[in-house]
Amino acid sequence: MDVVELDVPAGPSRLAVIGAAAAGVILVAFIAVLATSSGEQGLGPSPLIANPAPAIVGTAVDGTTFDLDAERGRWVVVNFFATTCVPCIREHPELVAFDEAHAPVGDASVVSIAFSDTSSNVRDFFEVNGGDWSVLAEDTGRHAISYGVAAVPETYLVAPNGVVVSKFIGGITQADLENEIARLSGAVDAS
Numbered sequence: 001m002d003v004v005e006l007d008v009p010a011g012p013s014r015l016a017v018i019g020a021a022a023a024g025v026i027l028v029a030f031i032a033v034l035a036t037s038s039g040e041q042g043l044g045p046s047p048l049i050a051n052p053a054p055a056i057v058g059t060a061v062d063g064t065t066f067d068l069d070a071e072r073g074r075w076v077v078v079n080f081f082a083t084t085c086v087p088c089i090r091e092h093p094e095l096v097a098f099d100e101a102h103a104p105v106g107d108a109s110v111v112s113i114a115f116s117d118t119s120s121n122v123r124d125f126f127e128v129n130g131g132d133w134s135v136l137a138e139d140t141g142r143h144a145i146s147y148g149v150a151a152v153p154e155t156y157l158v159a160p161n162g163v164v165v166s167k168f169i170g171g172i173t174q175a176d177l178e179n180e181i182a183r184l185s186g187a188v189d190a191s
Contacts, residue, residue: 054146
């Protein structure tokens with residue numbers, strides 16, 4: 001009986017195994033960072049900054065009409081959100097606190113613009129989570145396009161003169177907004 005030797009390729013090299021293991025560890029770490037991220041990323045660049053805010057006119061979920069131009073003379077927080085977005089849900093109480101702090105004085109307001117959501121979801125979300133400001137939920141795609149919204153949440157701060165002065169990427173807090181308004185008010189006072 002003759003013994004036939006088969007030419008069986010050798011297993012993966014030690015270097016290939018180490019490389020695959022390292023890639024797996026990096027992938028797991030990346031997924032962990034994404035899963036535990038708070039969504040708070042802070043200020044971001046935008047071609048809108050230092051330019052007049054794009055028009056926002058529409059019917060709010062409560063049936064009233066919102067027009068950004070009518071808000072001149074006070075700070076306006078323009079918040080793009082979705083009811084299923086976890087960072088949006090986390091930031092919502094912060095927007096409520098900001099609005100409640102400024103509504104009595106009338107120096108700032110909030111407008112929320114739903115991003116790929118339904119009017120009924122938005123209405124239900126605000127009934128459960130509070131918030132007494134204009135919320136646009138229909139025909140909002142044009143607003144997202146004019147503001148260059150890539151993902152939610154994104155928030156723009158519009159100065160009393162109607163100029164976009166800041167863009168926040170990810171979830172925000174009341175302190176973020178207050179600090180930015182204070183910083184910008186100081187810059188305006190100093191000039």
